[in-house]
Amino acid sequence: MVNMNRRDFVKVGASGLALGALSPMWRPWMMTQKAYAAGPVNPKKLLVIFMRGGNDGVNTVIPQGDTDYNTTTRPTLFIPDTQSLDLGNSFARLHPAMSSLHNLFNLGDVALIHRVGYDNQSRSHFSSQQYWETGNPGDASFHEGFLYRYVVDKFDLDMNPLAAVSLSNKLMEIFSGQEMITHFPAIENFTLDLGPIGGGDKLLGLLPDNAVDPPSIGSGMLGWYGQSQGSHGHDALIKEAGVSMGLALNTLQAQGVDPSTYVPAPGAVYPDDTNPAGFPAASFPFFQKIRDAAILLKNTDLRIAGVELDGFDTHAGQGAANGAQAALLSYVSHAIEALSIDLASTWDDTLVVTLSEFGRTSEENGSVGTDHGESSCMVVAGGGVNGGVYNCDPLTWPTGSLFSTGNGRYVERVTDFRAVFGEILNKFYSVPIPELDEVFPGYSTYAGDPTFNFLNFLP
């Protein structure tokens, strides 16, 4: 079906601006800037960090008070309470590599939510990541991201091409959909730089405009992509990518965003070649993305950003207080603290949320690692959260919880991830409960399901 889509609609809707009649110097961002001026003073901003590979929640927020957490179930992975960090409820403790996050926790800015998952948990990385990101577990053919649905419902991507950005090599599926949300791994490289030959502006060109008489075909790539009417295969998607690319490039240029001259707030360190701050080079690409997210959150009208960190699939050599998982957790922990400092002035209106596709087996395997499991834990940080530990305390965590799934190998979920994000959308973004169905298909049908109760980690 060939319908008038978003891009066509804009051409008609923007008739008063007479795009095509303007000089070749006219750029779409001029329109974008108007939108900025009219925007809210302190908009709510969200950064999600996807910990890919399945993070071992048991060694992240450690149920130290559960007697099953011991050197028998975890001979080499067990972390004693002499090393782990106190979370104040005489039960749960934090992985020792997360001392930065622990500082923030002690300020009341961190909610640690354990045992989050979904019904009929998939233990395939690929399916489970898809289910978390689409917000529609169990439907393998469904590839639209749940944050995508929220973003396109709330923002006009033509007016604000940077309303959402996936800071990743490929678009995170959580942002995937018919309209193309901008993605790039680094601001620095997101420029149509043809080197000494130049001509980038000519190549990018202008969108077609049907609102002038005679209609303008535009020029360059924006002209070609903007006029693309094919209904074949991926035509609409490719058209969206071209238009989004052009508008995002123009917007970044217009905003003068330049990471090479960026100076974070004092005390906020994003480790890199020049200032490793004790972190290994392998972490620098992650921290660069976190830094770029901070730059955009501070200097543009970016509302929702996504970053991903790979490597949590610790079948072998997981490590305990030190090792592979510890290193990754330390990156996440440091990143969140750096953001809290760098974004201090808007920290009350900012949320940083981590997620991972599943937890791991409660018992250690034969290769000093763990295999795919079910529920895991999430971090929600921000100046406005009700800090604390959720779902990991003596009252709600009976002994046996480590082996509470049907086959006795994994931690059973007590909260569905859609309830966590449902609470964020409802309380942080003021989405009415009935409208959550538009973000999470069938959300209202879970009313009464205790795993969908809000935990009230937000006021």
Added chain:
Amino acid sequence: MRCFCSGGAVLALTVCALLFSGAAAPPASAQGTGDLPPGYVHFERGDANGDGALDLADPIRVLGYLFSGAVMTCLDAGDFNDDDSLNVADAIASLTYQFAMGSPAPAPFGVCGADPTLGFRLSCNSYAPCATETDLDTAAHVMRRLGYGPTPAGLDHVMNVGYSAYIDEQLAPELIDETGAFPLETLMTIYDPTLAVENVLYVQTIRAVYSERQLQEAMTDFWENHFNTYVLKLVQILQNVTMDPVEAAETAVAWEWEENQFFRANALGSFHDLLLASATGKGMVVYLDSYLNVAAAPNENYSRELLELHTMGVDNGYTQNDIEELARVLTGWTLCKRDPVNVGNPHAPCLAFDDPNGVWDFLFNAPAHDYDAKTLFPMTVNEIVIPAGDPVGNPNAGLDEGLLVLDHLAKSTPQTAEFISTKLIQKFVSEEVPPALLANCISVWLSTQGDIKQVMSTILHSADFVAQENRWNKVTTPLEHHCAYIRALDGLSTTLPVYGGIGDPNNGIIGLDHTPFLFLTPDGQSEMGIDWVGTTALLLRTTFVNYGIHNGVDPAFDPIAMMTDAGIDQDSLSEVTDFWLKVAFQNSYNDTERNLATQYLSRDSNGFPAPFGTAFPDHEFRVRSLIGFIFSAPQFQKQ
């Protein structure tokens, strides 16, 4: 339009007017206008009326065309003296040859063929006696879809033999002689794949561009991706074991290259051979932790992915319990170093891990195997019951368990046939799998015990493969995109490309996150278009194309020479634009796109209108910029 007619004769000028006024020009196609690039339509010179015979009727037809409005669909066939113009001299030369022992016509004469002199002033729109069933757009589609895109010479070949015969050629790559093929062998010595994993990737990229065995290369990429291993994990584990970082890196590269060669040699072979090579392959044993899978503490990493990713497909006929049972079946599958003379013998004694004379080899480590009874896929058609084994009575008993299961999974498990056929159809035909084609593939798979050549023949010879609705319906992967770009422009190159820098296809595809050998997770990289379309993907493709066109993606590429050979009026915005649109898309572009491209060529690098032509110093720059623009279009993100 410039007139090429020469001689000054009144008659010739008349012909000239006829040829270029539009009255006698071939009808413009519905999409786009202009002539086809040279050499695409085969004909026999002299047979002006296209009846397949040279006789008196032919010079009469030429005269009729010149003076009384008779129709000719292949002007080249009437151009007896091959001077690239049609006039009375051609009729006279034909008559002289036929009746007065005059000279024969230049090639193609007496046989079907393209015009080797690449004249472009005369058109040959169609010539029935030499026609195959394959039109230009079909030939281009077939070359895009089963390989890495059309080259001018390749299109000529496919149209000549017909696409069906071309598919058969491609299904038998061993019969396509590549001895001494340029520049394959030369490049193989420059990018020695035993030295670095980047060179393994170079070999794959170079072969994708230059090898005539296009299907074999596409299938090699398919199996590499299907049985993905991540070379950096291999390096890391080897380093832990041997404590020698240099040896670890060299060994990991050697394993990847060995694997790559096996996948290429067996690209259209038996799935069982491919699966067994992967399961016992040194790279996979390390990558998915098989070497850690022991009776006392099974590691289910490999057994899960074996079912989910390599054979049956996710949640397709197995349970978590089957994964755990299969892990037990495969306990003891590991590696050790052996004396080189013992390589290949799983029972041969092992050497120490740090023995510099030892060679890594597959080992079935019997003491680590779980010999208890197992049942896989209970209560299904695939049920396999393995009784408790006796390692003393039969030293092969433990290893045989795994071999039995692999045999079953590869040859006779319907879910495997379904899953792999689905992936193949999605790569070669459409993401939306036609149910009847899938059913045919499954049936062929089960009756041939997973003979990939037969399955691929079923797919490529299906009506779905060439159906209109399946053309341009897939997004190219970065590898396909970059190779197709070079092939489209590089078909006539006889100069060695020198890679490196931003125009380097290897750098290009890695920058686009298309990273064979360097992809972390075992699912391999997606065949789904949605995973390759995005703002950054498009930016990097655009940069590659536009930077490369000015900076030597192939230093031998000479757009001016190509146009000169084709007889293009290089002062004409529309002729130049049409020529390059045809090179890129054949007839698949519309008038708006043509107008945008013409407008692009008509402007200077600052985007302002400026006169265009060979008289101006920016002529070649503008042409190259146009090529970059055309290859940045939406259509070129697809295949």
